[in-house]
Amino acid sequence: MSSGREDDFRRLYAAHFDAVLGFALRRTDRPEDAADVTADTFLVVWRRLAHVPTGEETRPWLYGVARRVLANHRRGDRRRSSLGDRLRRELAATVPDASDDVVQRADVTAAMRRLSARDQEVLELHLWEGLEPREIAEVLGLASVVVRPRLSRARARLRDLLGNDPEPPGHHSTRHPQLTRKEQP
Known part of the structure; x- marks a missing residue:
């Protein structure tokens, strides 16, 4: 790794970190998500350092990268949420509520x-x-x-x-609620 490349990255990071973090904070619900977006944005910057424009074009380019990283994070969150919902439904169908x-x-x-x-x-x-x-x-x-x-x-x-007898020992896979007199047809 060249010292010049590392120095260029450090300067870019120092000059634009606050702006990229602010961009992410304004677009996420949780600060830790903004930190992840910012870190991933600068990972892309490190990988594509030779393609980063200079001067006044740097910050808009970084915002574009951060925007795409944020979109990827949101897609990942939706996938994880959908998977979690599906697993909860499947578990509810197979594992009784204890x-x-x-x-x-x-x-x-x-x-x-x-x-x-x-x-x-x-x-x-x-x-x-x-x-x-x-x-x-x-x-x-x-x-x-x-x-x-x-x-x-x-x-x-x-x-x-x-006020009543406890249930007999053992696992009950199905539970049938007892109707009170008011609820009975």
């Missing part, structure tokens, strides 16, 4: 914290691990006849805190 489950889990977790450690343990094994009373009895080293009423009482206490 937000209701997250809210319910948070409510159940908060209510569980208000229960005794014994109730929490039996409910966690049942609700979170999906174990049946006989399996819970095995994990806890108790008889099934002890676990069944303990689980029943713990569920009743949790129901009192939540």
Whole structure:
């Protein structure tokens, strides 16, 4: 790389950077986009330094380059946005919305914290691990006849805190909203 070419670029950059950045700032919504347009404009200038006009023609030429760079950025933004929209639609069709489950889990977790450690343990094994009373009895080293009423009482206490029974364990791929009396036909 010749020292003369680099010096020419540095002078051009120093003399016109503010003008090109201002041009880009006035035409973009975000300052970081303007910075990208400005950087890409001066990349073109570096590559085409031999073609840059001198004198009063320099700034309009730079604005022309910046205008084309900006158009390329806008096309790229539209392509990325279209791709993002398409991916969101495809994901919405294939991946269920888990937000209701997250809210319910948070409510159940908060209510569980208000229960005794014994109730929490039996409910966690049942609700979170999906174990049946006989399996819970095995994990806890108790008889099934002890676990069944303990689980029943713990569920009743949790129901009192939540106002309803929590959903059974596992993944629900489809969710059918329950109609209230007012909404039922």
